[in-house]
Amino acid sequence: MTDFVDNVAFIGLGAMGYAMAKNIRKKMAPTGTLYVFDVFGRVCEKFRDEFKSFGPIVIVESPKEAAAMSQTIISIVPGAKEVRDVYLNNNSGVIVAPKNEDRLIMECSTIDSQSSREVGQALGTAGTGKYIDTPVSTRMQGGVPGADSGTLSFLIGHSKPSDTDPISHRLEKVATMMGNPKKFFYCGKLGAGLAAKISNNYLSCSILLAVAEAMAIGIRSGVDEKLLHEVIQNSTGQNFMADVVQPVPGVVPDAPSSNNYRLGFKTQMMIKDLGLGVDAGYATGIKPTMAEAAYRVYENAAVDPKCIDRDGSSVYLHITTTQEDHQE
Template structure:
């Protein structure tokens, strides 16, 4: 980033976006302004109040207004429809802001690669700026600690590509540079993220089922966790996100399934993996099976609006017809 004061726009203050925006405000130039927008205005007001004695945080009424006042835009919203509204809405979208070919737009949502490419190409064609898919991994804990992974649809930083250095500098405000992966072209960051999420969502369900089977077979849950951790079944979801309460102290399950990634969002991410599978000629058998379970869990009162690891509650509950 240059020594000139740079204003930032941040769009989308959900569980992850709020923490990411907080880190940006803390690390950007104190004389720069952070313009924020979210459809849920109380989130904007909360962030503004948090920094009332630090650097300026200004709430705006649309992505268009945020982009008009900024050289740097970061967005993270629920899905492809919301991304399209943020960037391409003829009235309130960033494409309606004054043109600025040097404006850099980092889109951190998890959507399909094709939609991302179409949005990026449309913005470039109208001179709105440089749009790059930069999906993140690490969940709410990573967003809070500023240690997110970034999967970036652009080339590695080089002396001949000033955009790449701006990308790296801004991403470092929210993530760990050791976990930045430059995937080469627009949409490629999302392709990597979709493949990763195919695994993470599916493996989480497999861990929940394996733990449930072992526990009901009479194995102490902590012993079973230790066995898996030191055997060929070892994986991040079992080690860190462990869906059985009381085993991993910092896991969502041990904290009343405190939200990290909503159960309802699991079906979105698995759906992206399924569609990518068919688009590339690979039958996504595991994701399809997991999708069916998460689809039911997403409407289960035990799991709604809780962390996705609460799927353990869904699969271990007695059948509804036997419940009293």
């Protein structure tokens, strides 16, 4: 059997996937072949032309073809619908590729845990591979910068590497091509990696809105924004979103807000993440009051010209200008 590092397939060359696939191609054996697929064929051609100097890159016509040629598959696509199409489509999906129970499948998209479990179980039953949810972080050592630098954090729906589980070592080796092993979190079972990410994103999205509102209240009450930031940083309100993603421009130099709300995580995507949190809450019998409230605000911010296609921290512009409009 061909070694897994000699035949890798990458499905989904969006902003994250493009950078992740770049690192795979650079770190694979130069004699190995990387098979790529995306619904937009031109991005595959661009990728091939840009990175072919590192080794062979072959554009395939379907996920089925990608799987047929590969011992390892990595995918990252927009949502659960796309994941199901990639893997379960009866004509072009991985599920109708030649059987190979040793095929490693790393699915990196952010979708609901139940969909992930259903896809993984279907593939396992069909004997077409070992499907593992491996969503990536979007902030610290994450997002497009982390994908580009190969320092991503992975939340992995599988147990830690073990000598009794050969595929776990392959999983770790491939993930290390794209991320930082110190930031790999093994969550135990299929779907658990996504459950951990959804819980984290529930907090991060909600806290970011709380920070924006708290800063706006303090500033309008006459407190200098930098002083207010320092107070929060040294008090019980201290948190990552205030420290690093600070939504008020000019307070934290490297924050998106201080750089014209340069993209880290798009405002429109906050709705998806919060929606997953709301759904997970109800699915587990927990009423997601915080996420529901935040969802309504981001839903409006996502169609606000001041926030569209900018970092989600631009919600600060939405809440402050909306309040100003109400005061007039």
